[in-house]
Amino acid sequence: MSASIIDGKALSEAVKSEVSTRVQALKARGITPGLAVVLVGEDPASQVYVRNKAAACEKAGLNSRVIRLDGDITEDALLDIVRELNTDNEIHGILVQLPLPRHMNSARVIETIAAEKDVDGFHISNAGLLMTGQPLFRPCTPYGVMKMLESENVSLWGAEAVVVGASNIVGKPMAMLMLAAGATVTLCNSKTRDLAAQTRRADVLVVATGKPGMVTGDMIKPGATVIDVGINRTEQGKLVGDVDFESAVKVAGRITPVPGGVGPMTIAMLLVNTLEAAERSAA
Ligand code: GUN
Secondary structure (H helix, E strand, O other): OOOEEOOHHHHHHHHHHHHHHHHHHHHHOOOOOEEEEEEEOOOHHHHHHHHHHHHHHHHHOOEEEEEEEOOOOOHHHHHHHHHHHHOOOOOOEEEEOOOOOOOOOHHHHHHHOOHHHOOOOOOHHHHHHHHOOOOOOOOHHHHHHHHHHHHOOOOOOOOEEEEEOOOOOOHHHHHHHHHHOOOEEEEEOOOOOOHHHHHOOOOEEEEOOOOOOOEOHHHOOOOOEEEEOOOEEOOOOOEEOOEOHHHHOOOOOEEOOOOOOHHHHHHHHHHHHHHHHHHHHHO
16 A cells, blocks of 8 residues: 655645735735845755745735845844844745854844744744744744645544654644644654654654654554655755655555655745735734
8 A cells, every 4th residue: 555645736836826815805905915035145955945935925926025145244234134124014024044154143033033023933932822822923834734734634633643853943833733733742852762663653743854764664653644844955966855755655644745745835834924924914
């Protein structure tokens, strides 16, 4: 038996089309949602992500403003730019692409973004709201995963959910969202003693470690739903996830591909968050 493939590309198109309709309604009221994307330095992967985010905005009718800054800009200068965006009425969402250069304190930069414009959902107040069950912005990648599970009718109520990777961007908010949806959640990290023993219990397994092929078919419960958040480039230039697809697809019930799985959903949910920020500003 082979798992069914969850088509993130198709679902993301459906979400973006819905966003587009709501953007038109907001435009009719004289408001065009605007996203500012700040990119510091020349990281090649970040450049691709930022370009894709801006292109997706434009396609859905949102304004995007990409602010490219030299890698050696001071943190103070970056904070001034963020503060200006905080008070800019044309900008409803602000995203500072991570990782930032090593001389910067990412937490301080993120905390400087106005919480009501923090479409990444990384600000400490948005993290706190999510943790206490009153989310304002859900971080885009975990939000996209929840949309995928919903569209596949995967019930989390009472399910065993295992998340591998405990980052602030994916793992921790993913665990919170699934917990809120009624799952019993295990959050694994790089010190987890017997990872396979944990992953084999999962009805829903989300892998976000940045380590290619880390989860193999023998670590998956037959019939489980496997969500691969990883995007890694091999030496041959091929994109692969954190899950070894070839062995996993034989065991899982459903699985996301890389590319074409979680990646497109992350961008779609960024548009949703930006649209909703603009809708709130208009209310
Ligand atoms: N770097 C990798 N993923 C993300 C993301 O979702 N948001 C931002 N701002 N930076 C990232």
